[in-house]
Each structure stands twice: as structure tokens, then as C-alpha cells.
Amino acid sequence: MSQSQTIKDIELSDSSPVKIRFWRRKSVRKIVHAVFIYSLLIGLGIIVLMPLSWMLTAALKGKGESVYTLPVAWFPTESFHWENFWTVLVNDDYPLWRPALNTIMLAALNVTGVLISNTLVAYAFARLEFPKKEFLFKLVILSMLMPGVVLFIPSFLLFNALGWYGTYLPLWVGAFFGNSFYIFITRQYMRSFPKDLDEAARIDGATRFGIYWRIILPLSKPVMTLMAVFTIMDVWNEFQGPLIYLNDPAKFTLSVALNYYRQSMFSGREPTTNLVMAAALLSVIPMLILYFFSQDELIGGIASVGLKG
Amino acid sequence: MLQRGKKIFLPKLEGQKRREAFTGYIFLLPWIIGFIVFLLIPLGMAAYSAFTRWILIDPPPRWIGLENFRTMFTEDKDFWWSMGITVKYMAMTLIPFMILGLLVSLLLNQKLPGMNFFRTVLYIPAVVSGVAVTLLFMNLLHPEFGAINNFLKTLGVANPPNWLGSPTWALPAVAIMGLWGIGGGAIIYLAGLQNIPPHLYEAADIDGANSWQKFWKITLPLLSPTIFFVLITGIIGSFQVFTPAFILGGVSRFGPGSKHLRFYLLHIYIKAFQQGRLGYASALAWILFFISAIVVFIIYNRTERFVYYEEEGKGSL
Numbered sequence: 001m002s003q004s005q006t007i008k009d010i011e012l013s014d015s016s017p018v019k020i021r022f023w024r025r026k027s028v029r030k031i032v033h034a035v036f037i038y039s040l041l042i043g044l045g046i047i048v049l050m051p052l053s054w055m056l057t058a059a060l061k062g063k064g065e066s067v068y069t070l071p072v073a074w075f076p077t078e079s080f081h082w083e084n085f086w087t088v089l090v091n092d093d094y095p096l097w098r099p100a101l102n103t104i105m106l107a108a109l110n111v112t113g114v115l116i117s118n119t120l121v122a123y124a125f126a127r128l129e130f131p132k133k134e135f136l137f138k139l140v141i142l143s144m145l146m147p148g149v150v151l152f153i154p155s156f157l158l159f160n161a162l163g164w165y166g167t168y169l170p171l172w173v174g175a176f177f178g179n180s181f182y183i184f185i186t187r188q189y190m191r192s193f194p195k196d197l198d199e200a201a202r203i204d205g206a207t208r209f210g211i212y213w214r215i216i217l218p219l220s221k222p223v224m225t226l227m228a229v230f231t232i233m234d235v236w237n238e239f240q241g242p243l244i245y246l247n248d249p250a251k252f253t254l255s256v257a258l259n260y261y262r263q264s265m266f267s268g269r270e271p272t273t274n275l276v277m278a279a280a281l282l283s284v285i286p287m288l289i290l291y292f293f294s295q296d297e298l299i300g301g302i303a304s305v306g307l308k309g
Numbered sequence: 310m311l312q313r314g315k316k317i318f319l320p321k322l323e324g325q326k327r328r329e330a331f332t333g334y335i336f337l338l339p340w341i342i343g344f345i346v347f348l349l350i351p352l353g354m355a356a357y358s359a360f361t362r363w364i365l366i367d368p369p370p371r372w373i374g375l376e377n378f379r380t381m382f383t384e385d386k387d388f389w390w391s392m393g394i395t396v397k398y399m400a401m402t403l404i405p406f407m408i409l410g411l412l413v414s415l416l417l418n419q420k421l422p423g424m425n426f427f428r429t430v431l432y433i434p435a436v437v438s439g440v441a442v443t444l445l446f447m448n449l450l451h452p453e454f455g456a457i458n459n460f461l462k463t464l465g466v467a468n469p470p471n472w473l474g475s476p477t478w479a480l481p482a483v484a485i486m487g488l489w490g491i492g493g494g495a496i497i498y499l500a501g502l503q504n505i506p507p508h509l510y511e512a513a514d515i516d517g518a519n520s521w522q523k524f525w526k527i528t529l530p531l532l533s534p535t536i537f538f539v540l541i542t543g544i545i546g547s548f549q550v551f552t553p554a555f556i557l558g559g560v561s562r563f564g565p566g567s568k569h570l571r572f573y574l575l576h577i578y579i580k581a582f583q584q585g586r587l588g589y590a591s592a593l594a595w596i597l598f599f600i601s602a603i604v605v606f607i608i609y610n611r612t613e614r615f616v617y618y619e620e621e622g623k624g625s626l
Contacts (some may be wrong), residue, residue: 037419041427044413044492048430051489054456055445068454117339129326130333140340143348149549149574150598153581153591154354155347157363177343208332237438239552244582255440259556262444273448280441291436295429299496 050074059084059278067273084278094264096279098250099257106171106253107235113175114182114231115224121178122186123212127198137187144180156244170245171238171253175231182227185301189223190216226301229294236287254283359595363588370588377592388593390568391576394480398572399547402484407539409491411532414498428499431492439552446486447473447557457485473557479569483553494539501535502528533616540612541605548601549574573597 053074058067062081089097124130125137159170193216201211217224235253242253249260262276291298334341359377363370381388417428434442449456450472458469470478505528513523529536550572558570571579577597581590 034421037416037421038423041416044416045427045430048433048489048492050456051445051449052433054449058448066454067448068451072454072456072459117343120336120338121340124333124336128329128333128336130330133333136337139344143344146348146352147545147549147598147601149577150355150594151348151351152577153587153594154351154358156581157354157358157587158351160365174343174347176339177347178340183340208329208336212336233436237436237440239438239440239555243555244578255438255552258438258440258444262556276444277448280444284437284441287436287438288433291433292429295432299428299432299500 055277055281058274059281061274063272065274067277081274084275085282088275088279088282094249094257094261096254096257096261096282099252099254100283102168102251103236103253106168107232109168109172110175110235111228111231113172113177114179114227117176117178118182118186118227119217119220119224120212121183122190123216125183125187126190127193127195127211127216128208140180140183144184152240159245165245166247166251167245168251171235171241182230186220186223186227189220193219222297222300225294225297229290229298230301232290233287236283258283355591355594358588359592361588363586363591365585365587367585373588377589378596380589381592381596387568387571387576391571391573394569394571395548395550395573398480398483398550399544401480402487403540403543403547406487406491406494407536407543409488410494410539411498411536413491413495414502415528417495417499418502428496432496433492434490435493435496440556442486442489443553443556446482446489450482450485473569476569479557479567483550483557483570486553494543497539498532498535501532505531530617537612537616540608544604544608545601548597551575551578 054072057073057077057079060077060081061067061079061084065079089095089100125133125140155170159165162169164170197215198211201215206214237255238253239255239259242256243259246252246256249257252260258276258279261279358370360372360374361370362373362376413431417424417431450458452458452469452471452474455472458472461469470481472478472482509527509531510523513527518526551574554570554572554575555578558567558575573593574597577590577593580586580593
């Protein structure tokens with residue numbers, strides 16, 4: 001709100017012949033305001049980063065060293081056992097490279113499905129005319145409101161009947177059949193291009209599919225990036241689905257594997273807490289990198305999610 | 310376009326139009342199939358299975374009418390217990406988190422250098438997986454050696470809580486994990502704040518309004534659609550807490566863990582996948598659905614007149 005310090009105020013403080021007391025001066029108040037805001041933000045930033053720094057500290061502890069120290073130690077300490085990360089990825093008991101690969105594969109399948117299906121469907125809703133279009137689009141909106149929890153059990157019954165239990169199929173096939181929220185945002189985006197684009201291409205003899213493929217898709221890159229990033233993060237962090245459908249630890253995705261890895265701690269052998277923390281940190285790092293590179297699209301996209309209300 | 314489509318009406322479209330309609334349906338095909346297979350069929354099965362005794366390892370399902378609902382309300386003590394836990398958690402977190410998220414977003418909305426940096430940092434917890442967050446906070450909340458209790462001790466709290474081991478403090482412990490991720494919610498408000506036209510504030514300044522008045526008369530009303538959105542998604546979200554409950558509650562394939570964190574969705578999971586009572590679990594899911602639908606409906610009716618929508622309606626439905 002400081003941006004709206006008005007012209008009137010500034011004029012007063014600059015040209016007024018009346019001597020203004022120190023604390024009431026505009027410049028001083030501005031500095032006090034900024035210091036106040038920054039100290040709160042720095043405080044919040046520390047609260048957010050401290051747990052992560054503890055995670056790193058714990059992950060770097062050596063064999064036999066306790067991760068718990070009194071007073072609590074924050075990064076950096078003397079222990080720098082970077083080899084822990086390697087141990088977590090490659091070991092004889094439960095190497096995490098495998099769930100990592102599984103997750104990457106699932107993410108790739110889901111991204112492919114999401115990008116193909118939702119752009120096709122959104123293109124029809126945004127730029128083609130056909131009977132019952134409004135009604136069908138209302139169904140899309142309506143199914144967006146359908147909470148997953150009711151479908152949770154019957155989807156399991158269905159996939160189980162299809163013999164998909166214990167396979168990856170329940171975790172990616174759905175992506176190829178459209179998602180109402182993604183259809184909605186993609187359609188909104190595709191509607192913003194001028195109608196002349198299609199008309200001109202039609203005159204040049206392009207087919208509908210040609211227009212979709214050569215004109216609309218290249219223009220839709222921002223919304224496709226957004227969907228891809230959302231999808232990767234969802235697949236990466238998803239816990240409930242893999243927990244229910246996968247029964248073979250070799251097939252686990254990262255989040256279920258992490259929990260499995262942690263549970264084997266209770267058998268009294270490896271991994272110890274430092275290794276669990278190293279594993280958790282390793283699983284988080286790719287998402288942090290993805291976030292740093294895509295944050296403008298992501299935050300912009302969340303803005304459109306907010307608008308939806 | 311629409312008018313023309315209507316005039317011609319359904320039966321006979323001229324060649325060109327018919328081709329376009331046909332192409333349109335071809336493009337829609339993935340969604341139409343998905344809608345039927347992954348929504349309509351499961352929904353039908355959900356409706357049916359709730360009235361059956363459907364045991365995974367003992368098919369076929371048997372129609373038992375309202376028996377599942379009778380069991381739920383009269384015999385299943387864990388039903389009421391888990392409902393209680395869920396409602397308690399919601400009461401504890403919903404409104405406080407909304408207010409805190411709003412305050413953080415107001416901080417991030419200040420026009421000062423370096424805001425992008427803080428925005429990035431505060432959003433980090435939102436990209437960390439629920440499992441990783443839970444495993445991390447299990448350690449931070451360790452009653453004896455955890456960072457949080459040590460911090461409390463330095464503040465002079467002689468007997469800091471036992472957190473996850475204690476019936477009273479287990480829920481607040483989960484809330485602390487949610488609190489760490491408050492920046493995720495703040496970003497949604499921030500988007501709303503940045504859509505408020507600056508000229509409104511300028512006009513208010515000319516009229517001599519102070520910051521407090523500007524917040525109540527401009528910021529809050531114009532942010533009301535966002536606040537409403539956060540409220541509704543917050544309610545639905547707190548009915549569906551699962552990951553921390555599953556991990557911290559010590560649930561495994563072999564047995565349920567402690568009861569302090571038996572959230573409702575976890576109760577459904579235990580009935581369905583540990584006891585194999587899928588029909589009963591389906592009935593439980595319907596109850597959750599109806600309760601959240603009723604709550605959302607009531608809130609919608611009560612608050613609609615407080616929610617301000619721009620007349621242009623840009624970007625809205």
C-alpha cells in the first residue's frame with residue numbers, strides 16, 4: 001500500500017514551509033515502515049528455511065553420530081558426509097534410484113497424457129462450433145466440483161476389476177482422458193486468440209487438425225508449461241494413489257518409497273535418521289529446481305486458479 | 310455463431326457445419342470417454358456399493374440396504390471419533406490459517422525492492438512433498454531432542470508438550486506442519502491483491518483515507534472472491550487430510566496406529582484397505598461428501614452477498 005502514498009502527501013512534505021517534526025516526516029516514516037516490513041519478512045524467511053537447513057545438517061551426519069544435538073545444531077556443522085546421498089541412492093537393501101526412475105517415468109507419461117488430451121478437448125470447446133457445446137462445457141465445470149473422495153473407493157473397485165491392481169496403469173491412464181480443471185484453463189487461454197487466425201488458415205486449405213497443431217498449440221505454450229509443471233509436481237508428491245495401487249516395493253514411487261525406507265528403520269538396521277533425511281532431501285531437490293525455473297509461470301498460473309473462485 | 314447453430318437446430322446441419330460438428334466431437338473424444346469411464350461409472354459404483362456388503366476377498370457384493378449407514382451411526386465408534394478429530398482440526402486451523410495467509414500476502418504485496426526473493430522463499434514449503442515434510446517435522450517435534458521443544462525451553466517453557474505422543478498435542482503438531490506451508494496460501498491472496506486497480510487507492514488517498522480505512526473499504530471487499538475461494542478449498546482440504554495422518558499415526562499395512570490422528574479419510578482408508586470392507590468405506594465416503602457439500606452450500610448462501618464480483622467478470626466463469 002505504500003505505493004499509493006499520494007501526490008498530495010508528497011507535495012505537502014516537500015513544499016510546506018511549516019517545520020514537520022522528525023517522526024512525522026514522510027521520509028522517516030517510509031524508512032521505519034520498510035524496516036518493519038523487512039524484519040517481519042526476514043523472520044518468516046528464517047522460519048521457512050531453518051527446518052530445511054536442519055534437514056541438510058542431519059543428512060550430512062556420519063555413521064553413529066546422533067542427528068540430535070543439544071543445543072540443536074543448524075547448518076553448517078563439522079560433519080560433511082556427502083557420501084550419504086550416494087548411499088541412499090545406491091545400496092543393497094533398498095536403493096532409491098529405482099523409485100526415482102519410476103517416478104520420472106510416471107511423470108513423463110502423465111505429462112504426455114495431460115498435454116495431448118487437454119489441448120485437444122480445450123481446442124474444440126474454444127474454437128469449434130457443434131451442437132450441445134454449452135451443455136457439454138457445463139458438464140466439464142460440474143465435474144470440476146466433484147470431490148475425489150467419493151470416487152476413491154469405486155475407482156479402486158473398477159481398476160481392481162480390470163486387473164490393474166499392482167500395476168502403474170491406475171496412476172497414468174486417466175491423464176490421457178482430460179482433466180476438467182486443465183480443460184477449463186486451456187480453453188480460457190485458447191479463446192483469447194483472434195478468430196481470424198483460423199479463418200485465414202482455412203482459406204489456405206488447412207484442416208482443423210492442422211490449425212490445432214500448427215497454429216493453436218505453438219501459441220498455447222505458456223498454458224502447456226503450466227500444466228506440465230503442475231502435473232510433474234502432483235505426480236512427484238502424490239502419496240495416496242501409489243500407496244493404494246502399488247504393492248511391490250520395487251515399483252514404488254518416491255513418496256511411498258520414502259515412507260517404506262523410513263519404516264525399515266524400525267528393524268534396527270540401516271537406514272538411520274541421517275539417511276532418511278538425506279533421502280527426503282534428495283526427493284525434494286528436483287522439485288525445488290523445477291520451481292525455481294518455472295516460478296513465473298507457476299505463480300501466474302496460481303493467479304488464474306485464484307480467479308476461478 | 311451460436312444463434313445460427315440454434316436456428317438450424319439439431320437434425321440437419323449443412324455439409325460444412327456438419328463436418329465441423331463431427332470434427333468437434335472427435336476432438337472431444339478423450340474427455341467424453343474419460344467422463345464416462347472415470348467419472349460416471351465410478352459414480353454409479355459408488356452409489357451402488359454404499360448399499361452393499363462388498364468385501365474384497367469375499368465376492369460377490371451383497372445388497373444390504375441401509376445397513377452400512379446404521380452400522381456407522383450406531384456401532385462404529387471410530388466413525389464419530391474420526392469425525393471429531395477432523396472437525397477439531399478444522400476448527401483449529403481453518404480461520405487462523407486464512408488470516409495468517411492474508412497477513413503474509415499483505416507483507417509480500419508491499420512495493421519494496423527484493424519482494425520477489427521473499428515470495429520465492431516463502432513458497433518453497435508448498436513444493437516439498439507431504440511425506441518429506443512429515444518426516445522432517447517428526448524429527449523437529451521430537452519431545453526431548455527436537456528443535457521445536459529446545460526452542461521452547463530457551464524461551465523458558467519448563468515442560469514443552471510431548472507433541473505426537475500426546476492426545477492433546479498431536480493435532481496441534483500437525484497444525485504446525487501446516488503453518489510452515491502458510492506461504493502457499495499467501496500466494497493465492499497475493500494474486501488477488503495484485504488485481505486490485507491502484508487508482509482506487511489513489512482516489513482514497515485524495516479523500517484522505519488512512520491505511521486502516523483503505524484495508525477495510527477497498528482491499529477486503531475487492532479481495533472477497535479470493536477469500537471465498539480459499540475458504541471453500543480450505544474446508545474441502547481439511548476434510549481430506551491424509552498423508553501426515555497416515556505417517557504420523559503409525560498406520561501400516563499390518564495395523565492401525567495411534568488414534569490421536571485418526572482423521573476421517575484415514576478411517577476410510579483403514580476400513581477399505583486394511584479390513585477390506587469396501588462397501589462400508591464407500592458409505593463413509595458419501596457421508597464425507599454430503600457433509601462437505603452441505604457446509605459449502607451454507608457458506609455459499611451466507612456469504613454470497615459479501616462477495617464482490619467485478620461487473621466485467623474478467624476471467625470468471
